[in-house]
Amino acid sequence: MNLASEAPRKKGGQIYLLFGLVLVCAVVAAGWFYMRDRTAPSLTLTPSQGVVGASSSVQVAAEDTASGIRSLTVSMTRSGRTTVLLDKTYPDKPGAVSESIDLAAAELKDGTFEISAAATDGSIFNFGAGNKARASAELRYDSKPPSVSVASGTIYVKRGGTGVVAYTLSEPVQRTGVFVGDVFFPAYKRADGVYVCYYAFPYYVEFKDFAPAIEAEDLAGNERRRKLSLQPKDHEFRHDVINLPDSFLDSKMPDFEGIVPGEMTNLERFLKVNREVRKDNRAALIGIGRKTADLPLWQGAFQRMAGAPRAGFGDQRSYRYDGKEVDRQTHLGVDIASLQHYPVPAANDGVVVFADFMGIYGNCVIIDHGQGLQTLYAHLSEIGVALGETVAKGQIIGKTGVTGMAGGDHLHFGVLVSGIPVSPVEWWDAGWIRDNVTSKLP
């Protein structure tokens, strides 16, 4: 036995074994690397269905956290013809990409088309080609805005008053109503397909600037504006002077320390309430105005609480302290004074959409009468109804008082059209309602 010759032979065997192991490892590693990502990227098209227009875009999003995105193509097929809208490669292979496809550039024609996308990841699987995901969506292209047919509407709309218009549209819409300047009054659709819209001739809009227009935006984003033909009537509002004696400020301002905190004089606090809190309260009315029934809940003339008229709608108030004018505001309801803590009736059938303290209005109830039409009762000493409660015309909803910015016991009664205050006088008048509202609704 030659022991000497054993050792080198064994050494050579070890080298082969090591080499073999390295080779096996390399093959396994390469295999693992090759097999590592066999999953296609995620790919989504938004929208994936429905209607699009010239102002629309289609979002294409692809994601692959394992190997990144190598390329993305998007194409459109219409009447058998395919057009490539995007063909992009990403040398950095980002984990996620998102592209916006501008449809105006696609020069589409009205009708259905298919949009398809393909995304490839950075994997070396499939002999280096990577994994591919495909997605497609059938969409309808609509370039035409809806057409508006006006059935009827109020002809004589008075400054500070209300108008109504009934109309139909040629196609479904995502938004429609009347614009007066930049104020939007939503329309409400009846079961017969007729849209009904109450709008205001807002007290602050000059006669020459009042040009209400129906606006309709279809599902593809195409917009139509159609000016209403009517005859507006101007109205001069009264001027009124309100003196602010220290006795009033001393008794009233402590109530507002919670809303307007901080060290300041009573007059300074009064001015903050009269300007800033008033503004906030009016903005809140717009939001409450959207909490409304699609159908009318009211019937006939609105009921007026018995009592003596005080301040009127639209009064231009000049506030004086120590003989000098310190503020100017517009009074946007009608003040009615009776006995102290007099029972307040609901002006018409409806649902309570607000019953709480609200800044200048004090304890306040707002009743919804449907289609954006609401009534407001302010300065109450007592609220007798709860949020969501259904009330009938004449039902007692609270008692008059002096809460909020009120000097003496009275009811501040307001009518709101989608949150914009209008003159209540028209709504108390059965003749006005017949001539300008009910006879105008088909």
Ligand SMILES: [Zn+2]
């Ligand atoms: Zn008032």
